[in-house]
Each structure stands twice: as C-alpha cells, then as structure tokens.
Amino acid sequence: MTRHLLKLWAFVQRDFLSEISYRLAFLMQVGGMFFSLLAFYFMAGMIDPKSAGLNGVPPFDWLLVGLAFQYYFSTALYSFSSRIRNEQVIGTLEAMLVSPTPTSIVIFSSAAWDFTYGAIRVLLYMLFATLFFHVRLDLGSALALALGIVLTLLSSAGLGILSASFILYFKRGDPINFLLSGATTFLGSVFFPVEQLPAWVRPASDYLPIFWSLRIVRGALLKGQDFAQLQGDLVRLALLTIVLLPLGLVCSRYAIRKAKQDGSLIAY
Amino acid sequence: MVNAIEAVGLVKTFVKARSLREIFVHPFGKPEIIPALRGAELVVRQGEIVSLLGPNGAGKTTLLKILSCLVLPDAGRAIVGGDDTIHENRVKRHIGLVHSDERSFYWRLSGRENLRFFARLYDVPYRKTEARLAELLERVDLQAAADRPFSGYSSGMKQRMAIARALLHDPPILLMDEPTRSLDPLSALALRDFITGRLRDAHGKTVLLATHDLREAEVVSDRVAILVRGRVRQIGTVLEVRRWGVRERVFRIELEPHEGPLAGPYRAIEDAAEAGVRRLVLAVEPEVSLHDVLAALVGAGARVRTCSEEQPDLEQAFSRIVGAEADER
Numbered sequence: 001m002t003r004h005l006l007k008l009w010a011f012v013q014r015d016f017l018s019e020i021s022y023r024l025a026f027l028m029q030v031g032g033m034f035f036s037l038l039a040f041y042f043m044a045g046m047i048d049p050k051s052a053g054l055n056g057v058p059p060f061d062w063l064l065v066g067l068a069f070q071y072y073f074s075t076a077l078y079s080f081s082s083r084i085r086n087e088q089v090i091g092t093l094e095a096m097l098v099s100p101t102p103t104s105i106v107i108f109s110s111a112a113w114d115f116t117y118g119a120i121r122v123l124l125y126m127l128f129a130t131l132f133f134h135v136r137l138d139l140g141s142a143l144a145l146a147l148g149i150v151l152t153l154l155s156s157a158g159l160g161i162l163s164a165s166f167i168l169y170f171k172r173g174d175p176i177n178f179l180l181s182g183a184t185t186f187l188g189s190v191f192f193p194v195e196q197l198p199a200w201v202r203p204a205s206d207y208l209p210i211f212w213s214l215r216i217v218r219g220a221l222l223k224g225q226d227f228a229q230l231q232g233d234l235v236r237l238a239l240l241t242i243v244l245l246p247l248g249l250v251c252s253r254y255a256i257r258k259a260k261q262d263g264s265l266i267a268y
Numbered sequence: 269m270v271n272a273i274e275a276v277g278l279v280k281t282f283v284k285a286r287s288l289r290e291i292f293v294h295p296f297g298k299p300e301i302i303p304a305l306r307g308a309e310l311v312v313r314q315g316e317i318v319s320l321l322g323p324n325g326a327g328k329t330t331l332l333k334i335l336s337c338l339v340l341p342d343a344g345r346a347i348v349g350g351d352d353t354i355h356e357n358r359v360k361r362h363i364g365l366v367h368s369d370e371r372s373f374y375w376r377l378s379g380r381e382n383l384r385f386f387a388r389l390y391d392v393p394y395r396k397t398e399a400r401l402a403e404l405l406e407r408v409d410l411q412a413a414a415d416r417p418f419s420g421y422s423s424g425m426k427q428r429m430a431i432a433r434a435l436l437h438d439p440p441i442l443l444m445d446e447p448t449r450s451l452d453p454l455s456a457l458a459l460r461d462f463i464t465g466r467l468r469d470a471h472g473k474t475v476l477l478a479t480h481d482l483r484e485a486e487v488v489s490d491r492v493a494i495l496v497r498g499r500v501r502q503i504g505t506v507l508e509v510r511r512w513g514v515r516e517r518v519f520r521i522e523l524e525p526h527e528g529p530l531a532g533p534y535r536a537i538e539d540a541a542e543a544g545v546r547r548l549v550l551a552v553e554p555e556v557s558l559h560d561v562l563a564a565l566v567g568a569g570a571r572v573r574t575c576s577e578e579q580p581d582l583e584q585a586f587s588r589i590v591g592a593e594a595d596e597r
Contacts, residue, residue, distance in 0.1 A: 007388050007389065009388075010384070010385050010388035010389070013384075014377065017376070017381055018377065021376045091367075091369050091371030091372045092371070092372055092374065094367065094372065095373075096389060097338060098337070099360060099390050100360040100390060100391055100437070101390075106389075261339075261342075262282070262283065263280070263304075265339070
C-alpha cells in the first residue's frame with residue numbers, strides 16, 4: 001500500500017514540476033478563475049432568487065458551487081484518457097509500462113496531479129468567493145461533505161477510467177466523454193437547477209454522479225444540512241460509485257489485454 | 269548454466285488497420301493479417317551479449333516487446349530470467365528495456381528528476397533512491413548534467429539516460445532496441461565499450477540487442493542471431509555465422525621465390541610472382557585444414573613466408589542467410 005502511495009506521489013511530483021515550469025500559464029489560470037467568478041457574480045444578479053430549485057440559496061452562491069465542481073468533475077472525466085493519450089504521443093507510456101508497476105496503477109496514478117490541482121482550484125474558488133464576494137460557507141457538516149467529495153472522486157474516477165479504456169482500445173473516439181460532458185452540463189444541476197427542465201427529462205439526472213455530488217455540497221456548504229439530512233443523497237452517490245468504479249477497472253483490464261494482444265498498447 | 273532468455277515457438281500476427289475508404293468500399297472485407305513472428309526460437313545464456321540482426325520487418329522489435337511483456341504472443345512461450353512472460357510483474361523485475369526513442373523522457377524535467385520518477389515505478393527503496401541515482405548517473409557519466417533540463421541533452425546523453433533508467437532496479441537482463449541509432453561515431457563507440465566493459469564484463473549483465481549495424485554486432489556480441497521473416501534463421505558466434513553457407517575456406521599465402529608447379533588439396537584462385545615473392549590465394553574444402561595445405565606446399569618444395577585465412581564477411585553472410593530464406597519461399 002505504501003509503495004502504491006509513493007508511486008501516486010511520484011506522479012503528483014512529476015506533473016507539478018512540469019506544471020510550474022510554465023509559470024506564466026499557471027498564474028494566468030489563477031487570474032482567469034477570479035475573472036470567471038466576477039462574470040458569474042454579475043450574471044447571478046439577473047436571476048430571480050425565488051426561482052424553482054434554488055431553495056432559498058442566493059443565485060451566486062448556488063452557481064459558485066456548480067462552477068467549482070463542474071471543473072473538478074470534468075477533470076476526473078477527461079484526465080485519465082487525456083493523460084494516457086498524451087503519454088502515448090510523447091513516447092513515455094512504453095517506458096512506464098515496462099516497469100514492474102502494474103498498468104492499472106499507471107493509469108490510475110496518471111491523473112493524480114489533475115485531481116490535486118482540481119481540488120486546489122475548488123479551494124481557490126471558495127477562498128475568492130469568501131474573501132471578495134462575501135459568500136458564507138457553512139462547514140458544520142464537514143464529515144458529510146468529506147464523504148461526498150470522496151464518493152465524487154471515486155465515482156468520477158470510475159467514469160474517467162472507463163473513458164481511458166476506450167482510448168487504450170480505440171485510440172480516438174471516446175463515447176463516454178462525448179455523452180457525459182453534454183449530459184453533465186445539461187442534467188447535472190451545474191448552472192441551473194434541474195427543476196427548470198421539463199418533468200419528463202428530470203429522472204435522467206438520477207444516474208449522473210455529479211447531480212448527487214452537487215446536492216451534497218450545496219446542502220452542506222450553503223444550507224448547513226447535517227449528515228442525517230444528506231444521508232439519502234450520500235447513499236445514492238455511493239450506489240453509483242459501487243457500479244461505476246469496478247466497471248471502469250474491469251473495462252480497463254480488458255482494454256489493456258486487448259491492446260497487448262493487438263500490439264497497440266503504445267500506438268496512438 | 270541457466271538460460272537468461274528462452275523463446276519457444278513464438279508466433280505473433282498483427283491485424284492491419286483499415287482506412288475509412290477501405291471500410292466504406294468493402295465493409296465486410298477481411299482485414300489484412302501481417303505475420304510478425306512465425307515460430308521464433310532463441311536462447312540467450314546468462315552473461316552473454318547476443319545481437320539480434322535482421323532486415324526491416326523481420327520481427328526484432330516484436331520479439332523484444334514480447335520479452336518485455338508489452339505484447340502478448342499468439343502462440344509459443346517466452347521465459348525471461350526463469351519466469352514465463354505470462355507472469356508479467358515477475359518478468360519485469362528481471363529486465364531493463366533501453367529504447368532508441370529519445371522521447372521516452374519528460375523533457376521539461378531534469379535528468380535526475382526523470383530518474384527519480386522512474387525509480388518509484390521500478391520500486392527502488394525510497395531511502396536508497398538518491399544514492400542509487402548518484403551511482404547510476406556516475407556510471408553513465410552524467411553527474412555534471414544531472415540537474416539540467418532533459419531537453420538540453422545531446423543524443424548521446426539521452427541514450428545514456430535510457431541506460432541509467434533501465435538499470436534503476438539492477439536487472440540481470442537488458443533488452444536494447446537499436447541503442448546507437450541516433451549517435452555519432454564517437455558516442456556509439458563509447459556506448460559499445462560501456463555495454464561490453466561495464467555491463468557484461470564488470471556487472472555480468474545479459475544483453476539482447478537489436479541492431480541494423482552489422483559492425484556493431486561484430487564488435488559487441490558473443491553471439492549473433494539472424495531473424496528473417498519472423499524466424500531465427502541462424503544463431504552462433506560471429507565467426508560461425510560468417511562461415512554460414514561458405515563452401516570454401518580461402519587462404520592467402522606468400523612463398524619464397526619458387527618456380528615449380530604446386531599441387532595439393534586446394535584450388536588456386538590467384539598465383540602471381542612479383543618482387544621476389546610468390547603470392548597464392550587458395551580455396552579449400554571446409555574439411556581441409558590449414559595444416560593439410562601447408563604440408564602439401566612444403567612437400568612440393570615451397571618455403572612459406574606468411575599465411576593467413578581470409579575471414580568471410582558478416583555482411584555477405586547476412587545476405588546469404590536472408591537470400592536463402594527468400595529462395596525457400
């Protein structure tokens with residue numbers, strides 16, 4: 001276990017060192033986050049606070065959580081496949097796969113920095129919102145929040161690994177990202193409450209982990225709901241995680257084996 | 269002695285990817301199957317350097333990839349360091365793969381940072397990592413450049429980094445795919461010396477090296493294997509392979525001035541007298557020894573000044589072996 005954690009840490013260090021070698025881009029991203037918050041702050045001014053689905057939460061606060069976590073979720077979805085493809089293209093994948101580290105660990109660890117960076121971005125969004133936009137965050141349900149974030153991470157990693165499996169096998173044309181990136185924005189209650197959608201569309205949201213993740217985070221941070229009040233949403237997210245994570249791992253194992261049989265493991 | 273590598277009847281075919289046009293024109297057409305290995309057999313003994321030679325498409329890289337567990341064979345088995353390649357994690361502890369691809373590192377990181385990252389993947393003990401990196405960087409003579417970005421390294425330095433990486437976990441077997449491909453002659457020479465002197469002689473490593481450079485194969489190898497169309501057609505010492513298919517041995521002999529006819533178990537290719545010396549080039553059957561030839565000459569009254577056997581060329585032997593495969597088809 002320690003060995004695998006050290007490997008995970010090595011991936012984080014590697015990507016952090018690469019990232020900070022582009023210092024200007026790093027600083028510009030932080031600046032960009034502030035300006036996107038500013039834009040959302042003024043956009044929120046146009047929204048009626050009594051709109052269905054906001055449940056008394058100020059529109060900007062509601063949007064803030066959607067904005068911060070949407071990036072995190074899309075990172076999870078894209079980073080496995082894009083990292084693997086990038087390693088294929090720059091020629092380092094073969095060097096990693098010939099090491100005694102199992103391929104599944106290589107795939108899983110490859111997105112470690114993106115998850116870390118995503119978490120830093122979420123924290124920065126929250127920090128900016130608290131400091132400059134007077135958003136009040138309730139940290140009273142830290143346990144439910146932490147559990148919700150861990151489940152979000154695992155469920156989205158399941159989808160991300162599933163997506164990486166398609167990249168390993170088909171090289172391009174990953175249907176998971178294609179389907180989910182649109183569905184997430186539309187049905188996930190990211191930028192508008194799902195209650196705004198026609199009633200017959202809403203049940204589809206139940207199958208998206210981000211929908212439950214955002215309910216938990218908004219409930220905990222913005223409405224001060226406790227563990228008992230969030231329990232139902234946590235269970236639903238846990239059920240999705242139980243299905244998605246093993247599915248991703250099984251598919252990646254199959255894709256690796258097929259790619260080794262075809263001799264296309266490092267082809268792109 | 270235990271064999272370091274054994275390939276037994278390895279078969280591998282690849283399916284050629286079809287273009288969009290082909291898929292539309294012949295949607296139910298069968299994809300083209302490309303055979304890469306057709307029952308390849310190879311044994312590499314511990315502590316020896318074997319060069320894998322062969323024309324393009326002979327299957328050299330496929331064989332190395334099967335031995336590195338990057339590709340699964342369709343049939344046959346490969347045993348590396350005593351373990352079957354189906355036990356991937358065990359086999360990977362026995363091998364280090366040296367790529368010819370300079371891109372296989374992170375160019376924005378320094379040499380040391382690159383090695384530190386790969387040290388984790390190779391399970392180098394955490395507390396011993398820095399000492400191991402220092403040792404390896406010294407061994408490949410890159411201490412001075414260790415903290416410079418990899419992007420600024422020369423081709424020779426990049427290749428030495430690839431060797432350092434392959435040695436991180438101190439594997440007994442090294443698989444090298446054209447390690448001197450992009451090197452200038454001096455760097456290539458230094459690398460060959462490193463392979464023979466440091467890797468084999470000093471550290472007892474087994475090296476299987478795929479190369480197109482016949483001169484390199486002659487210089488570094490204990491044995492060479494010639495792979496043609498997915499099969500190992502010949503394997504032996506450089507001399508054994510050079511002599512393959514040679515029907516006659518050739519001796520160059522200089523005699524004291526001698527006028528008389530010379531008869532013996534040979535065929536004279538050249539017989540010329542000049543500046544007080546008679547020069548002979550004699551072809552003999554493989555079973556005739558140099559002693560037989562000299563005895564015949566001395567018996568005819570000749571006095572031999574010098575004598576040497578003309579060694580067959582590896583390049584010619586390679587052509588004969590590849591040509592023989594084509595004739596068999």
